[in-house]
Amino acid sequence: MDVAQPIAGRAESSEATSASARTVGRLSLYRRLLYGLIEAKAENVYSHDLARIAGVTAAQVRRDIMALGHSGSPVYGYNVRDLIDAIGLVLDAEGGQCAALVGVGNLGRAIIAYFASRRPRLGIVAGFDSDPGKVDRVIHGCHCYPVAELGRVVREHGVGVGIVTVPAEQAQQVAELLVAAGVRGLLNFAPVRLTVSPEVYVEDVDITTSLERVAYFARGDAATRRRDSRL
Amino acid sequence: MDVAQPIAGRAESSEATSASARTVGRLSLYRRLLYGLIEAKAENVYSHDLARIAGVTAAQVRRDIMALGHSGSPVYGYNVRDLIDAIGLVLDAEGGQCAALVGVGNLGRAIIAYFASRRPRLGIVAGFDSDPGKVDRVIHGCHCYPVAELGRVVREHGVGVGIVTVPAEQAQQVAELLVAAGVRGLLNFAPVRLTVSPEVYVEDVDITTSLERVAYFARGDAATRRRDSRL
DNA sequence: GCCTGTGAAGCTATTCACAGCT
DNA sequence: AGCTGTGAATAGCTTCACAGGC
Numbered sequence: 001m002d003v004a005q006p007i008a009g010r011a012e013s014s015e016a017t018s019a020s021a022r023t024v025g026r027l028s029l030y031r032r033l034l035y036g037l038i039e040a041k042a043e044n045v046y047s048h049d050l051a052r053i054a055g056v057t058a059a060q061v062r063r064d065i066m067a068l069g070h071s072g073s074p075v076y077g078y079n080v081r082d083l084i085d086a087i088g089l090v091l092d093a094e095g096g097q098c099a100a101l102v103g104v105g106n107l108g109r110a111i112i113a114y115f116a117s118r119r120p121r122l123g124i125v126a127g128f129d130s131d132p133g134k135v136d137r138v139i140h141g142c143h144c145y146p147v148a149e150l151g152r153v154v155r156e157h158g159v160g161v162g163i164v165t166v167p168a169e170q171a172q173q174v175a176e177l178l179v180a181a182g183v184r185g186l187l188n189f190a191p192v193r194l195t196v197s198p199e200v201y202v203e204d205v206d207i208t209t210s211l212e213r214v215a216y217f218a219r220g221d222a223a224t225r226r227r228d229s230r231l
Numbered sequence: 232m233d234v235a236q237p238i239a240g241r242a243e244s245s246e247a248t249s250a251s252a253r254t255v256g257r258l259s260l261y262r263r264l265l266y267g268l269i270e271a272k273a274e275n276v277y278s279h280d281l282a283r284i285a286g287v288t289a290a291q292v293r294r295d296i297m298a299l300g301h302s303g304s305p306v307y308g309y310n311v312r313d314l315i316d317a318i319g320l321v322l323d324a325e326g327g328q329c330a331a332l333v334g335v336g337n338l339g340r341a342i343i344a345y346f347a348s349r350r351p352r353l354g355i356v357a358g359f360d361s362d363p364g365k366v367d368r369v370i371h372g373c374h375c376y377p378v379a380e381l382g383r384v385v386r387e388h389g390v391g392v393g394i395v396t397v398p399a400e401q402a403q404q405v406a407e408l409l410v411a412a413g414v415r416g417l418l419n420f421a422p423v424r425l426t427v428s429p430e431v432y433v434e435d436v437d438i439t440t441s442l443e444r445v446a447y448f449a450r451g452d453a454a455t456r457r458r459d460s461r462l
Numbered sequence: 463g464c465c466t467g468t469g470a471a472g473c474t475a476t477t478c479a480c481a482g483c484t
Numbered sequence: 485a486g487c488t489g490t491g492a493a494t495a496g497c498t499t500c501a502c503a504g505g506c
Contacts, residue, residue, distance in 0.1 A: 021444060022475075028443040032422060046487070055424045059477055062488065074483055074487040090447075097446050106341035111438060113337065122446050160449050161442070185449025187442055191263060193286045201448035203441055207342060208349075209259040210434055211392070211418055215328050215353050216255050216321075217432035218391050218416025253497075277465070290499055293466065305465040305505055 019067050019090065026064050029054055031087045037080050046077035092121045093160075100159045100183075102174045103166035104129040104144050107189060111163060116140035125157050130170075147177070154181035164188045175202075250298050250321065257295050260285055262318045268311050277308035323352045324391075331390045331414075333405045334397035335360040335375050338420060342394060347371035356388050361401075378408070385412035395419045406433075 019027065033053050037045055047065070051058040065071075065078065070086035072078035099115075101108050104127045115124050127144040129135060135146045145153055153159075162178035164171050164186060171190035178186065185201040188194055194202055250258065264284050268276055278296070282289040296302075296309065301317035303309035330346075332339050335358045346355050358375040360366060366377045376384055384390075393409035395402050395417060402421035409417065416432040419425055425433055 019447075020475080021448070024444045024447050025437075025440050028440040029424075029437070032439065048487090053424065057477065062490085063476080066489065072488060074489090077487070091443055093446065093450055097450070099442065099446070106337045106344065110337035110341060114438060115442070122443065161446050163442070183449070184451060185445040187445045193260075193284065199451065201445060201451070203445050205436060205438065205441055206256075206260070207345060207436065208263065209256050210436055211330065211346070211394070212259040212322055212353065213252060213255045214416040214418045214432060214434050215324065215330070215392050216250075217252070218414070219324055219328070220415060220430065220432070251497080288499065293468085294498080297467065303466060305467090308465070
């Protein structure tokens with residue numbers, strides 16, 4: 001909301017250079033936590049507090065907020081509302097953004113349900129499945145189409161993000177369909193590495209790997225023990 | 232850091248020091264890809280090849296394999312079987328390891344289904360839910376118990392890893408139950424940061440954050456574009 | 463030639479620590 | 485006194501580049 005750049009304003013119109021993947025991840029987390037603070041009627045928050053609930057260091061929080069081009073006050077810390085807005089300025093697309101999900105199985109339905117309630121700015125506007133039994137149903141407000149209509153629907157809605165929740169064997173093909181239809185980012189839950197044009201951003205959520213990692217560190221016969229998680 | 236390696240084989244019983252979270256993640260990925268190579272009847276693989284299908288550099292692959300204490304041959308590359316075994320030596324627990332999942336909703340069922348087929352060494356042996364309607368069913372071979380029996384069942388099976396797929400509000404409480412029952416690692420899908428004793432390893436799979444990150448990079452109005460994913 | 467194994471260099475991310483402010 | 489903002493230091497991870505081997 002407020003644009004007030006720091007003092008000696010060199011016409012730095014927008015915020016700095018692009019944030020790193022890790023920073024973006026933490027900003028997303030901070031925002032969620034800040035909404036929680038609003039519910040708790042907090043107006044201001046210190047880097048310390050946010051750091052504690054986010055599970056990172058205070059210096060990290062300050063750096064991340066610096067990356068936003070946002071400033072707090074040494075006296076009151078950060079204003080919660082303003083900080084949420086500043087994060088939105090970076091994370092949210094100007095005119096909203098939408099996603100489509102392919103593979104309306106258990107996982108796909110869980111994800112649709114997940115995003116149905118919240119996310120005004122980034123909604124899942126369509127689901128696709130090759131199983132005729134799943135088509136034309138509406139799940140949590142999200143309409144399911146046959147895969148054959150993917151291209152048309154994605155184009156019509158201007159979908160920019162694709163979520164892949166199909167079995168491994170179909171993932172590559174689905175990714176190609178999505179990219180061909182104009183999607184610029186993929187969130188892939190299938191345990192395969194997708195091969196797509198390099199200007200498409202792909203993030204893999206690899207549950208097998210995560211579980212094996214937890215198992216490894218849970219044994220703890222190795223020394224290190226780190227709550228790491230965040231990319 | 233390393234103990235003397237050179238040719239003169241000192242009976243280095245076990246492999247080197249503990250691997251980092253990122254390395255462990257890649258090893259898990261490599262193993263999966265190697266199983267694929269076996270299906271394709273490949274006996275050997277070069278760091279180059281593995282790198283290509285894993286989406287990393289060859290140097291990275293060699294480093295990771297070095298971390299295993301495993302060696303290849305400059306002529307044949309790595310023997311696929313041996314490499315799989317070497318990875319198993321690091322990733323797999325000596326006497327097997329098992330996990331329990333709490334929250335048998337869509338997401339929980341998807342994960343159970345996911346691991347039901349494969350994973351001989353690391354299985355989900357029990358599910359828990361507070362909904363009486365979900366209890367006592369068997370999903371993909373995994374029995375579902377009421378949460379009240381969590382402590383008993385976890386202890387009886389010697390479960391070391393807990394998977395949290397309950398709604399946000401219940402996650403902290405469930406984590407505490409699991410830890411109290413002896414679990415040493417948690418894979419958390421709820422969008423909350425869990426507070427647990429520091430010797431418990433927690434990995435968060437934060438789908439909201441992942442989606443927001445994909446959306447951010449999909450816009451690409453920022454310069455960088457990186458297929459990053461892996462922790 | 464083309465591989466592996468690896469010291470050294472290069473990057474990136476995080477933390478330290480302190481100036482500056484109120 | 486206690487906060488933010490940030491240069492400098494550190495730590496961690498990845499890549500380079502080349503020795504050594506067949």
